[in-house]
Amino acid sequence: MAHNATTASPPPGAGLPASRPDLSRRPRPGEMVIKAVLILSAGASVLITFGIIAAVIEPALHFFEEVPFGQFFATEDIGSREYRPAVLPLIVGTALTTVIALALAVPLGLGAAMYLSEYASPRARKWLKPTVELLAGVPSVVYGFFALFFVTPVVLQGWLNLEVNFTNAWAAGLVLGVMIIPTVASLSEDALSAVPMSLRQGSYAMGANRMQTTLRVVLPAALSGVAAAIVLGLSRAVGETMIVTMAGGAVKNMSVDPSEPHMTMTAFIAITAQGENPVGSVSYNMLFAVGLLLFIITFIINAISIAFVRRFRQAY
Amino acid sequence: MSVATQTAAATVTATLSGRSRDRNVASLVFLGALWFSLFFGVMVLVALIIDTAITGSPRFDLNLLTQYESTIRKDETGFRAGILGSLWLMGVTALMAIPLGIAAAIYLEEFASKTSRFNRVVEINLQNLAAVPSIIYGMLAVAIMGLLGYNYKGIVLGGAMALALLILPVIVITTREALRAVPDEIRQGSYALGATVWQTTWRNTLPSAVPGIATGTILGLSRAIGEAAPLLILGLATVRFDPTGVESKVTALPMQIYNLSSAPQLDFQVAASAAIIVLLVMILGMNALAIFIRNKFQRSW
Numbered sequence: 119m120a121h122n123a124t125t126a127s128p129p130p131g132a133g134l135p136a137s138r139p140d141l142s143r144r145p146r147p148g149e150m151v152i153k154a155v156l157i158l159s160a161g162a163s164v165l166i167t168f169g170i171i172a173a174v175i176e177p178a179l180h181f182f183e184e185v186p187f188g189q190f191f192a193t194e195d196i197g198s199r200e201y202r203p204a205v206l207p208l209i210v211g212t213a214l215t216t217v218i219a220l221a222l223a224v225p226l227g228l229g230a231a232m233y234l235s236e237y238a239s240p241r242a243r244k245w246l247k248p249t250v251e252l253l254a255g256v257p258s259v260v261y262g263f264f265a266l267f268f269v270t271p272v273v274l275q276g277w278l279n280l281e282v283n284f285t286n287a288w289a290a291g292l293v294l295g296v297m298i299i300p301t302v303a304s305l306s307e308d309a310l311s312a313v314p315m316s317l318r319q320g321s322y323a324m325g326a327n328r329m330q331t332t333l334r335v336v337l338p339a340a341l342s343g344v345a346a347a348i349v350l351g352l353s354r355a356v357g358e359t360m361i362v363t364m365a366g367g368a369v370k371n372m373s374v375d376p377s378e379p380h381m382t383m384t385a386f387i388a389i390t391a392q393g394e395n396p397v398g399s400v401s402y403n404m405l406f407a408v409g410l411l412l413f414i415i416t417f418i419i420n421a422i423s424i425a426f427v428r429r430f431r432q433a434y
Numbered sequence: 435m436s437v438a439t440q441t442a443a444a445t446v447t448a449t450l451s452g453r454s455r456d457r458n459v460a461s462l463v464f465l466g467a468l469w470f471s472l473f474f475g476v477m478v479l480v481a482l483i484i485d486t487a488i489t490g491s492p493r494f495d496l497n498l499l500t501q502y503e504s505t506i507r508k509d510e511t512g513f514r515a516g517i518l519g520s521l522w523l524m525g526v527t528a529l530m531a532i533p534l535g536i537a538a539a540i541y542l543e544e545f546a547s548k549t550s551r552f553n554r555v556v557e558i559n560l561q562n563l564a565a566v567p568s569i570i571y572g573m574l575a576v577a578i579m580g581l582l583g584y585n586y587k588g589i590v591l592g593g594a595m596a597l598a599l600l601i602l603p604v605i606v607i608t609t610r611e612a613l614r615a616v617p618d619e620i621r622q623g624s625y626a627l628g629a630t631v632w633q634t635t636w637r638n639t640l641p642s643a644v645p646g647i648a649t650g651t652i653l654g655l656s657r658a659i660g661e662a663a664p665l666l667i668l669g670l671a672t673v674r675f676d677p678t679g680v681e682s683k684v685t686a687l688p689m690q691i692y693n694l695s696s697a698p699q700l701d702f703q704v705a706a707s708a709a710i711i712v713l714l715v716m717i718l719g720m721n722a723l724a725i726f727i728r729n730k731f732q733r734s735w
C-alpha cells in the first residue's frame with residue numbers, strides 16, 4: 119500500500135479488518151529456534167574438522183617435545199628402546215601398497231567406466247553400475263581376511279608360484295586395488311557421461327569408430343574428472359587400515375620388494391593402538407604424530423581432487 | 435514399415451553411433467578388455483564369497499549366533515557379543531548421526547543462500563571430511579571421550595560416536611541430493627499459500643524427500659556396521675556379555691572377526707569365515723532394503 123504524503127493518508131492498516139493482523143510480520147520465536155538449531159548442525163561439520171586437528175595436534179606436539187624431528191623422519195629406529203620413532207619405512211610401505219593398488223584399480227576402473235558410459239545400453243547400465251558399486255560395500259576387515267587366507271596362499275603362492283612371505287605388500291596392495299575399483303569407476307563414469315554427445319557425433323562423422331572416439335575424444339575431454347576419480351581412489355588407498363594391517367605385515371621395511379612384509383602408516387597406528395600404551399607416554403603420542411602426518415597427506419590429496427572436480431564442472 | 439526402410443534406418447543408426455566400423459581386431463580386443471575390467475571386480479567378489487562360505491560351512495549352526503567367544507570349546511565359539519554389540523552401536527550411531535545430518539542438510543539446501551561464504555566453506559569441508567581416513571575419526575572419538583571423562587573408551591558411547599562422526603558427511607551429502615531432487619514448483623506452491631520456509635520444508639519438501647533420505651541413511655549405516663579401524667583405536671576388547679546400555683563395554687562383529695583372524699587355531703579361522711558370511715548377509719540385506727526403498731517409493735518428478 120503506497121502512502122502518499124500530499125493527500126490525507128489513511129491510518130496504517132485501514133484496508134484490513136482489525137481482527138486480521140499482518141501474518142507475514144508476526145514474530146515466530148519457534149521458527150527462530152529451529153533455524154538456529156539447523157545453523158548449528160551445519161556448523162557442526164566445520165567443528166568436526168577443527169576437532170580432528172585439535173585432537174591430533176595436541177598429543178603430536180608432546181611427541182615432538184621429546185623426540186627430535188631427525189629421529190622421526192629417519193630410515194631406521196634410533197634413540198630409546200621404549201619407542202620406535204622412524205616414520206620413513208612406514209611411508210615406503212604406504213607408497214608401495216598404494217602404487218600396487220592404483221596399478222590395478224586405474225586400468226580396471228577406467229575400463230569399467232568406459233564400458234558403462236560408451237558401450238552399455240541404459241538398461242544394462244542400470245544393473246551393472248550398482249553391481250560394481252557393491253564392491254565398495256564389502257567391509258575392509260573382510261577384504262583383509264580374504265587377502266590373508268586366499269590371495270596370499272592360494273593365488274600368489276599357489277597359482278602364481280611366487281616366493282612371498284605370509285604377510286606381504288602384493289596381497290595387501292592388490293586387494294586394496296579391488297576395493298577402490300568402484301571409487302575410480304563410478305566417478306570416472308560420471309565424468310565420461312558428462313561429455314556432450316556432439317563431440318562423439320563429430321568424431322563419428324569423421325569416420326572414427328567407437329574405440330577411437332572413446333580413447334581420443336571422450337577420454338581427453340573428461341580428463342579432469344577422471345583425474346579427480348583417480349586422486350580420490352589414491353586417498354582411499356592411503357587411508358585404508360584393516361587390509362594393510364591384516365595382510366601387509368607388521369615390519370618396518372625400507373626395501374621396495376612387495377613380496378616382503380611392509381608396515382604402512384595406518385597399520386602402525388592400528389597395531390600400536392592395540393598394545394599397552396599408557397595415555398601420555400611417548401609411544402602413545404607417536405600414534406597421533408603419525409595420524410597427523412596421515413591427515414595432512416590425505417588433506418592435500420583431497421584438495422587436489424576437489425580442484426580437479428572444479429575444473430571438470432566448469433568445462434561444460 | 436517396409437524391410438528396406440528398416441534396414442536403412444538401422445544403417446543410419448549404426449553409422450551415427452560409429453558401430454559399423456567396430457568390427458576390426460583392435461576394436462574387438464578393446465571391447466574384450468572393457469568387459470574384463472567390468473567383470474574382474476565381480477569375479478573377485480564371487481571368489482571371496484564362495485571361498486569364505488566353503489571355509490566357514492562347518493560352522494553354520496546356531497551356536498555361531500547364540501554363544502559367546504570361547505577359548506576352551508573352540509568349535510562352539512560364537513559371535514553373540516559381536517552381533518548384539520554391532521546392533522547397539524548401529525542404533526546409537528543412527529540416533530546421533532541422522533538428526534544432525536538431516537538438520538545440516540536442510541539448512542544448507544533450504545535456508546542458506548547458495549552463494550554465501552558459510553555455505554561454500556561447509557560444502558568444501560564436507561567433501562574433505564568424506565575422504566578423511568576412518569582411523570582418524572577413531573582418534574577424534576578418543577579425544578572427545580577423554581574430554582567427557584571416560585578412562586575406558588571401549589564402550590557403546592565411544593564406538594557409536596566414532597561411527598557417527600564417520601558417516602555424518604555421507605548422510606549430509608545424500609540428504610542434500612534428495613532435497614535437491616524435489617522440484618521448486620512444490621516449494622513455490624507452498625509459499626504462494628502463505629507458508630514460511632520452515633512450514634514448507636516440514637510439510638512439503640521433507641516428506642517428498644523421505645525415500646531418498648532413507649536410502650542414503652541406510653547405506654551410511656551399512657558402512658558403519660562393517661567398520662573396524664576406528665573401533666580398534668578406541669580399544670574395544672573381547673567381551674562375553676550382552677551390552678546393557680550406552681556405558682556398557684562392547685565389541686563389534688568386525689572386531690571379533692579381526693581378533694580371530696590373527697589367532698593361530700584353525701577352528702577360529704573357520705568361525706571367523708562363518709561370521710564374515712553373517713556380516714555380509716547383514717550388509718547386503720541393508721543394501722537390498724535401500725535399493726528396494728529407492729525403487730518402490732522414489733518419485734520421478
